[in-house]
Amino acid sequence: MSLLDFSRNALMAALLIYSASFIFFMIAVGGKKWSNREPAAHARKWGWIGFGIAVAGWAAHVTFFITRWIAGGHIPTSNMYEFMTMLAMAVMLAFIVIYLIYRNTLLGAFTLPLTVIIIAYASVFPSEIQPLIPSLNSNWLRVHVTTAALGESFFAVGFAAALVQLLRVVDFTRTDKAGMRSRRWVESFLFIILIVIGFLVSVFAFRSAGYQAEFRQTVVKVDDQGQEQTTVHQVIYGLPPFVKPYNSEVVKMDGFLGLDKPLFQAPSWMNGVNAGRKLNTIIWSVLSGLILYGLLRLIARKQLGAVIHPHLSDIDPDDLDEISYRSIAIGYPIFTLGALIFAMIWAQIAWSRFWGWDPKEVWALITWLFYTAYLHLRLSRGWLGAKSAWLAVIGFLVVLFTLIGVNLVIAGLHSYAGVS
Template sequence: MSSSFLLGAFIVYAVALLVFVVAITGKSSVMVTDPVAYGKRWGNIGLVLTIIGFISQLTYFFKRWAEAGHIPTSNMFEFMTFLGMMIVLAFIIVFLLYRTAVLGVFALPVAIIVIAYASVFPREVQPLIPALQSYWLKIHVTTAAFGEAFFAVGFAAGLMYLIQSVNFKGTSKGDRKEQRGVEFTIFTLVMILAFVIAIFSFNAAGYHARFANDVMVTGKDNVEQVVKQNVDYVLPPIVKPYQGEQVEMKPFLGMTEPPFEAPSWMKGANAGRKFNTVIWSVFCGAVLYGLLRLIARKPLGATLQPLLSGMDPDDVDEIGYRAIAIGYPIFTLGALVFAMIWAAEAWGRFWGWDPKEVWALIVWLFYAAYLHLRLSRGWQGKKSAWLSVIGFLVVMFTLIGVNLVIAGLHSYSGA
């Protein structure tokens, strides 16, 4: 029942995105006599649909909370769906402040991609491990995610500014560098989307492969013993685990065994499978990006540029700055202050240089530098936009890369 509300929210968000696109593109129609009123009317419809979707996802959130008996933010599926919901909430708040319909064309896709990405992880309700059985789970995770949600809106505004201001017809060294930067950012979003599509496609086809590794575990009385650990692949294994034994593998394009083995220096749980996932993500992202480029016949940034022709660049710049200015103190409380208090209660220390702690600090320092450079050095316009885009890419690495690739105390279950 709760999953139906999440699916309903996802569909409504997608419809709201289309409405925001209509609000922007329809203003240039010769049949529209009052473009301002037209954009405002369709923008309000998009807002109403977004709020309906948010209410549906909020209903899902509380229903799953009731089913699980604890706040549903304890694994990758739950946290990423919650982050998507917070991005939508942050977008609603910023939209009500500025009434800019085009923001929906860039902010909603980020939330949609995050929710879609969450769906590739196991959805089963899982009991909390002892370290997470604390009221600080509610306080720390929710506030950290809410702060990151405003960073996502700042990212959307920054990308809007860059797409609007970059000279895609320029041939100078500076123009080409900016064009590549915008295209790389768009490629990153396309890559995540392609990864989701690939996972669903191979799941629908029933693809499966399994390998076994010898791992050392500590049993009763602190006695170490070697046991077999199974590693399951959903994507065809181009790279098998280091010294992994093939248990079963469904043939793929004539391939009956992996052509490569993960290098020995790759440590951590399921390192080979995760490396295989990275390879597939880049490959599928390159294919999807290439298809989109083939259809558009020009850079995707240049394709999107006409959507922003009527926007005041100063307004877009202000939206990005305000979103980050709102999110920064919230993130500071959630990801640092509350996190350190909880760490002291759970592990007896405020700071332990765990990978997630280090990257949370990097995010905090990056946005501190952003605000300092903007307020003290006058970094506005393109400089500010580039920082907001790079900052959120660092956030996404903290959420995805650290959880999936780097082992640590903060690694989510189901990753």
């Protein structure tokens, strides 16, 4: 077995161990109702078992990271697969720190699934080790990426605690306008999570089935001298194409449920060879999320938040509020160092300028400004409880767009996704 194969096996082991840890945390949270022991004693016992298993999973995750580093000869942060797996590892580190401080079992029941989803999302991208381009071969890049990811991981733990807090405090029996609005927002956040899960289910289902569609796209560009330059690109889809690339023709397409040709083509204003494929992926993600949400609503016959809410009745929302705030307060200075200060030093070395309004730089600044506003409103204006939780949840959505949307949707100097 090669070192790279061993590294991949370590990540798979971490994924399985994290899943087992989640089960024990769920027993700690939900099983106490059927336990003959005191509820607090039951939660502590199973919570510590779940935590111990989570630490074992993190050890396997660190093993993956180190062995991949040795196999590749450079820190594994150069593409989306490597960065997202490192982010998941950082989220678990942040969870371990926060859990040791507060020992809240409910946090494990929501942070572990988040970690599993991040690893599964990373697995969508090519996992081959790629040689570093010159701008990535810098010690400052390593410091920048690792500290930024660590800061974002504490934001992720704060998000998990805030989402649980909202599920706990929102009254799903209220019928007034404010109550209905709160219920809709909570349900919207749960739907976004289901869209991500639907995306993963779709990708892995069609990948296991060996589905593929191929297009030949003709791209015409005008150079500085005003002359047209024509290039032909091969674009491969892993999902049945509702939308084909702009100005392209079908080379090969397997039919699926009566879909034997694309319904329309991507608009001309969408830049990039893979623009059509990305739009098609978004359509599949939303469609899969709608199907999952519809099935769950059909089974539950009520809003998903209303299903979860009764199981959180004995949780103190003030504890969750404190956990969310402390997590973000720890992550904020780390993110400031990594995403702004160290990033600007690296940018000066790589591109001879500290700031260039690249989309990734702009959204990193937006993220920092958002969490600055969060801390200001909480500390100076007294935004506690639900107000603070809403900001923590929205803030992490901004983080996700900075991590995923900028790399995959907006072209820029930071587009190192490694999408095949």
